[in-house]
Amino acid sequence: MFQLFQQRRWSLVILWVLIIAVIIAAPAVLPVFRLNLLGRYLSLAIVALGIDLIWGFTGLLSLGQGIFFALGGYAAAMYLLLSNAGNLQNGIPEFFTLYGINKLPFFWHPFGSPWFTLIAIWLIPGLLAAFLGGLVFRNRIKGVYFSILTQAALLVFYNFFNGQQKLINGTNGLQTPATKLFGQFVGSDLMQRWFFWITALLLIACWFGVRWVVRGRFGDVLIAIRDDEPRVRFAGYNPTLFKTIVFGIAGALAGISGALYTVQSGSASPQYMEVPFSIDMVIWVAVGGRGTLIGAILGAVSINYAQSLVSEALPQSWLFIQGGLFIFVVTLLPEGVVGWWQAGGPRNLLTRFGVARRIGTYPQLEMDGKEEVQS
Amino acid sequence: MTTLPDISSEQDLMLDSLDGGSDPLLELRQISVSFDGFMALRDLNLSLKQGELRAVIGPNGAGKTTFLDVITGKLRPTAGDVFFKGRSLLNKPEHRIARLGIGRKFQSPRVFEKLTVEENLALAVSHPKRPWPLLRAGLSAIERDRIAHLMGIVTLQKRAHQVAGSLSHGQKQWLEIAMLVGQSPDLLLVDEPVAGLTDEETDLTADLLKSLVGDHTVLVIDHDMEFIRRLESQVSVLHQGHVLCEGSMDQIQRDPRVIEVYLGRNEEAA
Numbered sequence: 001m002f003q004l005f006q007q008r009r010w011s012l013v014i015l016w017v018l019i020i021a022v023i024i025a026a027p028a029v030l031p032v033f034r035l036n037l038l039g040r041y042l043s044l045a046i047v048a049l050g051i052d053l054i055w056g057f058t059g060l061l062s063l064g065q066g067i068f069f070a071l072g073g074y075a076a077a078m079y080l081l082l083s084n085a086g087n088l089q090n091g092i093p094e095f096f097t098l099y100g101i102n103k104l105p106f107f108w109h110p111f112g113s114p115w116f117t118l119i120a121i122w123l124i125p126g127l128l129a130a131f132l133g134g135l136v137f138r139n140r141i142k143g144v145y146f147s148i149l150t151q152a153a154l155l156v157f158y159n160f161f162n163g164q165q166k167l168i169n170g171t172n173g174l175q176t177p178a179t180k181l182f183g184q185f186v187g188s189d190l191m192q193r194w195f196f197w198i199t200a201l202l203l204i205a206c207w208f209g210v211r212w213v214v215r216g217r218f219g220d221v222l223i224a225i226r227d228d229e230p231r232v233r234f235a236g237y238n239p240t241l242f243k244t245i246v247f248g249i250a251g252a253l254a255g256i257s258g259a260l261y262t263v264q265s266g267s268a269s270p271q272y273m274e275v276p277f278s279i280d281m282v283i284w285v286a287v288g289g290r291g292t293l294i295g296a297i298l299g300a301v302s303i304n305y306a307q308s309l310v311s312e313a314l315p316q317s318w319l320f321i322q323g324g325l326f327i328f329v330v331t332l333l334p335e336g337v338v339g340w341w342q343a344g345g346p347r348n349l350l351t352r353f354g355v356a357r358r359i360g361t362y363p364q365l366e367m368d369g370k371e372e373v374q375s
Numbered sequence: 376m377t378t379l380p381d382i383s384s385e386q387d388l389m390l391d392s393l394d395g396g397s398d399p400l401l402e403l404r405q406i407s408v409s410f411d412g413f414m415a416l417r418d419l420n421l422s423l424k425q426g427e428l429r430a431v432i433g434p435n436g437a438g439k440t441t442f443l444d445v446i447t448g449k450l451r452p453t454a455g456d457v458f459f460k461g462r463s464l465l466n467k468p469e470h471r472i473a474r475l476g477i478g479r480k481f482q483s484p485r486v487f488e489k490l491t492v493e494e495n496l497a498l499a500v501s502h503p504k505r506p507w508p509l510l511r512a513g514l515s516a517i518e519r520d521r522i523a524h525l526m527g528i529v530t531l532q533k534r535a536h537q538v539a540g541s542l543s544h545g546q547k548q549w550l551e552i553a554m555l556v557g558q559s560p561d562l563l564l565v566d567e568p569v570a571g572l573t574d575e576e577t578d579l580t581a582d583l584l585k586s587l588v589g590d591h592t593v594l595v596i597d598h599d600m601e602f603i604r605r606l607e608s609q610v611s612v613l614h615q616g617h618v619l620c621e622g623s624m625d626q627i628q629r630d631p632r633v634i635e636v637y638l639g640r641n642e643e644a645a
Contacts, residue, residue, distance in 0.1 A: 217501055218509040220494045224487045231485045233469035234447060234478075236504045236558060245506055 008342055015294055023200040032189045036264055039196035041304040043260035046206050048284045048300035049293060050250030050257075055282070056290035057214050058246050059226030060133075061143075064150030065254045066278035067157045068125035072255030073268035075124060077174035078108060079117035080186060080263070084179040095169045105167050121259040122252040129251020134244040142229070151275065158273035173269020176262065187266055199260045203297070206253055210293055213249065222246060283322065287329045289336030298338065398461065400425045400592050401446070401562055406455035408441055408616075415441040416452070417616040423562070428588040430603045431596045432627075433613030434636065439596045440482065442613070443564050447479050448472040459562070474504065478560035482567045484547035488540030492531050492550060495539050496522045499557035525553040528583070545576045552580070556587065563587065565595045569602050581605040612636075 023042075027035055047069055054060040081093040090097065092104045110116045136149055162171050177187030184191045213219060224232045225239045232239050262268040271277070281300075288299020303322070310318045333340040399422035408416040416438045423429055433439050444450035446457055448469040457464040464472055473479075487495050500518050501509060514522070526532045529549035534542065539550060548568060555563055565584065569577040581602055587593055597603055603610060603624060610627050612619040614636045620627065627633050 213510065216509070216513060217494075217497055218506060220487075220490055220498055221506075221509065223489055224498060227487055227489055228485055230449070230469070231481070231487070234473050235499055235554070236470050236473035237498075238468070238470045238504075242506055 007344075011341060012294070015298075019297075027193050027196060032192060035196055036192050037308055038301075038305070039192065039199050040261055040264045041301045042196075042199045042203050043257050043264065044281070044284070044304060045203055045257075045297040045300040046260070047254045047257035047281055048288070048296040049203075049206055049210050050253030051281055051285045052290060052293060052296035053210050053213065053222075053253075054246050054250045055285060056292070056296070057219060057226065058222045058243060060243060060247060061147045061282065062150040062247070062250070063147050063275075063278050063282065064154035065250065065281050066154050066273040066275075068129055068251040068254035069258035069261070069281075070157070070161065070268065070270070070272035071125040071128065072121045072258030073262035073272055074168065074174065074258075075111065075117055075120045075255070076259035076262045077176050077268035078111040078168075079114060080176045080179040080181065081174055082108060082112045083114070083181070093174075095172070095174075096166075099166045101166055107167075122255045125255030125258075126248045126252030129254075130244050130248030133247030133251075134240070137240045137243045137247075140240075151278070154273055154275060154278055158270055158275075161270040161273060171270060173267045173271070175267045177266040186263060192264065195260065195264050199264070202256060202260065206256065207293055207297065210249075210253075213246070214293070218242075280322075283326050285336075287325060287336055289338030289340070289342075292336070292338040292342065295336050295338030299336065399423055399458075400427075400460060401594075402458040403442075403446070404456050404458070406442070406445055406452045406457065408438075408445060408450060409453045414616050416445070419455070419613075419617050421611060421618055423592055423594060425561075426589050426592055428585065428593045428606060428608040429595070430606055430608050430610045431594065431613055432598055432600075432603060432610060433619075434598070437613040438616040439613055440566060441616075443479060443566055443596065446472075446564060447477060470504075473558070473560075476559075476561035478555040478558045478563050480551050480555050480563070480565045480568060482570065484544065484551045486539040486542075486547050486550050486554065489538060491536050491538055492526065492542070493522060493535040495550060495554055496525055496557050499554035500525070521557060525557050528556075529553045545572050548572060548576075548580070549583075552583065556591075561592060563591050563593045565593065567597050567599075568595065569597065569599055577602055578605065 026038055030038065047065055051062065051065055054062055085091055085093050090102055092101070096102075096104075111120070132153060136146060141149065161168065164170055168174065177185065179186050181191065214222065221232065221237055221242055224235075224237075225242060229239050258268070258272060280303075284299040284303050285296045286299070287303060288297070289295025303325070307318050307322070310321055329336060333345075335343060402422040403419055406416050406419040407414060419438070419442065421442075431439060431442070441450065445452050446459075446464065448464060448467055448471075451465070459472075459475060459477060462475075464475075467475075487498070490498070497514055497518070500521050501514070502518070503509075523532070526535060529546075529552065531542075531546060531550060531553070534546070539547065542550060548571075552565070552568065555565075568584070569580050572580065577599070584593055584595060585606060595603075595606060595608075607624075609621060610624055611621045612627060612630075612633050619632055619636065620630050622630070
């Protein structure tokens with residue numbers, strides 16, 4: 001048992017050293033194009049952390065995180081467009097004139113303030129998630145019905161955003177690269193480098209935040225809800241409240257993720273709310289390792305990076321590879337890659353091929369003392 | 376009917392000593408539960424005094440588990456009312472009923488299998504069961520002591536850091552009883568605590584339950600006659616959804632109606 005613990009400890013340390021090294025070295029080593037991609041993937045890791053919190057720990061499989069991701073993205077894009085609209089005619093973003101609008105819609109106004117925007121990026125998606133989640137959880141809707149509801153909500157938002165040309169430029173979305181922040185174009189190399197650092201920093205901060213939530217008794221309640229919710233009620237806990245809180249947190253994380261992704265990809269559009277994208281998010285977590293925070297991060301970054309590399313080399317083939325990967329993980333590594341690793345997977349594999357020695361019994365049987373006979 | 380439960384329960388104790396108890400801790404009045412016309416419970420009346428140990432027996436399908444579902448808020452009765460410390464429990468969600476002081480042990484042991492023994496007990500013992508206090512602070516020294524004490528009672532100290540899923544069936548039963556006690560409920564509802572236990576474990580469980588009586592009111596449901604006899608308690612016999620008769624084990628076994636519906640058949644089978 002102690003050895004297993006040590007091994008787990010070391011693998012965690014190694015993983016973290018690797019991650020930090022990559023973040024520090026990346027801007028010096030990678031060309032700007034690659035750096036920008038990596039920055040985007042790090043921001044996607046933040047939404048994956050939220051999904052791990054609600055799915056891996058609490059058992060809520062949401063297929064609608066794209067809603068909250070998009071809201072964060074739109075908040076950031078609206079601020080960038082507004083802060084650059086001063087020197088345009090009418091003082092409003094350019095696309096409005098295409099539809100003959102001369103007056104800014106009311107809900108755009110607060111996004112002129114950077115402070116409001118910085119708070120809105122996570123608070124609006126967080127509150128919306130808590131509100132929608134609370135309604136569903138109150139009615140004790142669980143499991144696959146919850147997943148279907150989240151996907152339906154996603155479609156509702158997708159269609160709504162697509163249809164609102166006069167409010168938010170509909171299908172085209174909001175384009176940010178040509179806007180300026182601190183006197184620099186948002187799409188410039190310098191800004192992208194900064195966004196990369198900010199994203200890496202925020203990802204680590206979010207990781208610590210979620211870790212704080214899942215460690216300790218609060219996290220134990222989440223796991224208990226995942227495994228046996230009625231029993232949690234009889235123990236005097238109100239699962240609805242806990243689920244609402246973590247769904248809100250996951251929504252807020254998705255918003256942060258969406259904002260960071262938007263400034264690095266150059267646009268916020270209804271595409272963020274397409275069904276496959278939200279399912280992809282779940283796959284990152286499943287492949288990386290549900291219930292392990294590092295698994296969610298590694299899953300999001302590595303799958304996306306693999307996607308861009310594969311798509312460059314063999315266009316068209318990525319979807320097959322992704323589907324195969326998902327099936328492979330679900331059938332052979334149900335706990336994901338990190339979960340498999342933590343359960344002593346590499347050693348088991350070596351044992352199977354006869355390289356390592358087989359362990360005689362379960363470790364816990366070795367600990368059995370005589371306490372059952374006494375008493 | 377008073378709104379201050381602490382005071383009322385003290386009054387109960389005083390009244391108990393004066394005139395044998397007039398205000399019951401738990402009272403079920405005319406409870407009926409119908410599942411699509413099938414009456415799982417019919418005009419069930421039952422009352423428990425503070426500090427009492429009561430056994431409820433009955434053949435399969437007599438409504439034993441349904442009756443616990445009604446008390447703990449899992450099921451809403453079609454008719455009737457449940458009073459605990461003088462307050463109605465109808466329309467209260469499960470977690471509120473649990474916080475009022477009713478703990479339930481399930482038929483098959485239900486512990487949180489992915490959590491360790493210690494974490495399971497910590498969830499039971501934690502006092503404010505709201506999210507923020509749980510996030511902000513760890514276990515208090517008092518809570519730690521209680522967990523250690525509970526693990527001592529059920530002899531699981533050596534397994535404190537083992538996940539509950541790896542325990543044996545009997546150990547899970549005991550862990551769940553310890554969790555129940557850790558919630559410090561006034562009323563413990565215990566559903567078939569000795570199902571699947573060895574004789575030795577059954578005896579130990581009977582002693583454990585008896586030792587809880589006094590500080591707690593305990594209601595045990597089972598159909599293991601030897602186990603019920605060991606409890607030396609008042610027995611209520613449930614049959615087709617209502618209470619057939621009540622009394623000591625000896626009285627019960629002499630009652631011709633009970634012999635007909637339950638014991639007679641049981642002895643033939645044995």
